[in-house]
Amino acid sequence: MSAETPRILFVDDDIVTCRVMQRNCDNAGYACDAFQNGADCLALFNKQGADVVITDLRMPGMNGFELLSEIRKIDSEVPVLVMTGYSSVENAVEAMKRGASDFIKKPFDFTELKLLVERALKSVRLRNENRLLKKRLGEERHRFGMIGDTPAMQTLFNTVEKVAEVSCSALITGDSGTGKELVARALHDFSPRKDAPFVAVDCGALTTTLLESELFGHEKGAFTGATQRKYGLMEQADGGTLFLDEICNISDTMQIKLMRALESSKVTRVGANTAVPVDVRVIAASNRNLEQMVEEGHLRHDFYHRLNVVNIHVPSLSERRQDIPALVDAFVQEFADRYSRQVQGFDKASLQKMCDADWPGNVRELRNTIERSVILAEGPVLHWEGTNVPKTGSQLPVHFSEEAFCTLTELEEEYIHHVLRCFNGKKTRAAEVLGIDKTTLWRKLRRLETEEEAV
């Protein structure tokens, strides 16, 4: 028997009908199990499933309607054909209402039944093919681990595909949370450099001196605290990709040093006399208008052009609202799995509100909103009121006292540390929950540390 042999479960309390049916099915090339009661059929269906179930309606014990309802609880799609010797319109209507795919009047000849079985099998085949096709289409549309069905995202995916092939520098622009880092990773993962490291540096998080030592490394004794040689990130990324995030925050001195390293493909560790050859592809990202920064003199013209060989712009979420339902679905699924929550998705009105909202924090903000909704879910259907709902006191995770007051700065410090503690010090997660980018969090923490040192 081949794996494609259709499996039929047949139920009729008359033993002769069962035997005839089995014989006819054998001859027709179906694998048929026949039962004289609904409970036995249900037990096997529960264990192995079937391609088609054919059941009589009037039977002692579990009748055909009850069997149909039980099967529908397990499988909402398997075709169930009902047979009835007491053919009445009411029975047929009732059977179809309960989810039967077809019905047949008794007595019938096998050729007649076979036609119905073939029709049912064909509809199952078509549905499966359709699903497969949709899945394939979906995979094509959701490329590089990114969701995006809109023309803007399809254009982006095509550009990523082309740019990934070559090793040129690329500048990724777009608002915070639009997915620039995902694009950078895709450029690396789909490039010939994919087996070498992808090294990301948050340029906004480090002072010029620290960034220099991070990027270029240093020799033992190069400065106080340099107790041993350190290989810089550029050397670590050798053969791979160096991702410079928040490039707009880099100082003039560093722009010059970095440009020199990129032009010569060599780095000089801090405190070293000789340069070491490196082969890195540089991808930079910024959420600021770099052309304007060049015009205003905050960014070097030559540095900007060195990075901007190809510009990949990631559109903000409000420019591609049609992607919101697919993103919502994917994030609901992701967080339902992660937090083991039995949730189906948002109700229609909430989904509409999500599609209409502005999402200044873009995909990151949408993702965080969904994560929160899934964690706090009170039932299988999620509900979202919108971003503009004022928070009541009880929703705030801090307790305010009428006797003791603190400054906003103190409150901010307290809250940042609270969130960091909740996420075991993980700054990326903390920044997401706080609704700020990583650089801003780093800056705030640096400011707090400096203030503590000064006390």
Ligand SMILES: Nc1ncnc2c1ncn2[C@@H]1O[C@H](COP(=O)(O)OP(=O)(O)OP(=O)(O)O)[C@@H](O)[C@H]1O
């Ligand atoms: N198209 C997308 N499909 C699925 N997830 C996405 C998509 N775009 C962004 N995300 C998710 O949104 C979050 C923010 O993305 P990412 O960090 O790449 O943004 P960014 O533009 O680099 O942000 P920033 O400028 O603040 O560094 C991440 O969790 C990312 O996985």
